[in-house]
């Protein structure tokens with residue numbers, strides 16, 4: 115009869131106590147699991163979002179993140195130079211403007227217009243309806259547009275519809291003329307929030323629409339590195355040829371965000387996971403201590419019969435491990451469902467890209483969850499084990515008979 | 518070298534208490550020889566259980582010495598004393614103290630498993646012991662499904678599991694009616710006849726009468 119078998123039989127014999135402990139640990143463990151998912155979820159999701167854009171280096175004029183808009187002059191020349199680098203596979207220039215969409219009743223303000231030189235299938239959006247932006251020079255369209263689903267819904271737009279937009283010049287009442295664009299497709303934008311008005315067009319169309327800025331000016335240069343080189347090497351190579359610019363690989367962007375923007379989530383999750391662990395410890399520790407106190411006579415008798423302290427300690431440790439283990443396993447599906455619900459709730463916050471998640475499933479969170487709970491089981495068993503180990507046999511036997 | 522399984526020489530046991538020390542045993546000397554059957558009787562509080570605990574190696578005297586099979590118990594580590602209790606002493610308690618989650622057979626197997634007896638041998642021995650205490654048909658029953666007398670018989674089988682040299686019993690019939698107590702006393706007679714030394718502490722005069730030596734205690738001392 116091993117210590118584990120004894121613990122198992124005890125757990126199945128005292129069913130109510132075991133069920134209570136298991137349920138308690140399952141609920142507490144679900145919260146712990148969610149906190150572990152939360153601690154890295156946003157960062158993982160953000161990294162995923164950056165990576166799906168298909169570019170792994172961002173080149174900007176200003177130092178620091180989050181990326182500030184600042185004009186990079188001579189975009190065409192820059193792109194050509196960068197393409198010559200052996201570390202670089204492809205380069206796209208991006209320009210971002212604010213615009214107004216005049217309407218019969220209300221103007222839609224704060225519309226983001228993205229101009230891109232990217233050719234071929236775009237990865238920053240997922241086309242839902244219609245066609246993608248045409249390759250430059252293949253269309254007579256002066257201003258082909260991809261619009262977000264939200265904008266299409268609000269304005270009742272279908273592919274082929276005409277949409278007038280007017281670029282807003284910061285700090286001045288807009289004096290730019292409005293231009294008639296043609297909607298070619300409706301898409302979900304990876305970086306757009308669910309209810310953001312955003313449109314994308316070709317760089318040449320945007321340059322034509324905004325005469326206040328010089329031609330060939332970009333706000334952001336996106337670079338795809340060659341897989342043999344990788345993003346970090348490409349970023350270093352870019353800065354070598356253009357020391358006036360700043361290049362960040364996706365990993366650098368993520369790690370900077372991790373240190374700045376998301377530190378808050380990590381701290382919250384560390385505090386809350388510590389609290390949940392303390393609760394798990396108190397619950398299991400209390401139940402085991404009460405149970406051990408009720409069984410002192412039994413334990414003293416076992417010791418009188420020559421059952422070693424070690425065996426009794428191992429039995430109590432296994433008992434703790436069984437209760438915490440069962441609860442910890444149940445906590446995983448429970449925590450999964452809870453995380454899914456909480457994620458949906460949190461993502462309703464305004465201003466978040468639709469594809470960003472707070473809780474992202476990852477296998478290392480399961481490993482951490484198990485390690486933390488195993489440590490809790492051991493710590494929770496310490497006091498009952500100490501009680502059982504230092505128990506004076508004769509005195510306890512006597513007390514049990516008198517009591 | 519003596520033939521005594523256990524020998525107490527001039528033992529005293531004082532319990533220091535905040536309200537004043539309690540002297541439970543004063544200068545008691547006692548030996549239990551191989552095949553001996555000793556009963557200790559005396560009024561409540563005279564120190565019977567205290568003496569039994571010293572003899573059973575679960576407590577240490579304040580002064581005097583206990584030697585078990587010619588080894589001075591005071592010089593042994595707790596693990597060595599635990600080993601003696603496991604293999605050389607069998608304990609029977611007033612309140613049985615069977616593990617409630619184990620069946621009768623498993624309760625009897627437990628000390629054998631602790632002593633490292635192989636599983637097949639253990640099962641064979643357990644079957645024999647259950648037959649010995651006339652409970653062969655209750656092997657798979659939990660303590661809660663047994664009567665008090667049956668529980669005490671399982672406890673006696675458990676105490677005999679590792680073939681001890683000495684069986685110590687503190688009020689083994691204390692929780693039983695007369696008839697059931699007599700069954701337990703019959704069992705003790707058999708254990709004694711089969712060569713195991715017995716030290717029993719009891720208020721039950723019928724049980725004490727069966728012992729080959731009866732000692733009376735009073736106020737922490739054995740009466741001459």
Ligand SMILES: Nc1ncnc2c1ncn2[C@@H]1O[C@H](COP(=O)(O)OP(=O)(O)OP(=O)(O)O)[C@@H](O)[C@H]1O
Nearest residue numbers: 509512532539541560561562563564565566567568
């Ligand atoms: N652990 C202890 N702490 C304090 N006093 C104790 C302890 N154990 C025993 N005593 C005292 O020692 C004396 C003898 O106790 P003991 O239990 O040996 O009596 P007993 O003869 O077995 O009595 P009973 O027949 O009622 O079981 C009593 O006065 C008791 O209060």
Ligand SMILES: [Mg+2]
Nearest residue numbers: 565566567687
């Ligand atoms: Mg007593």
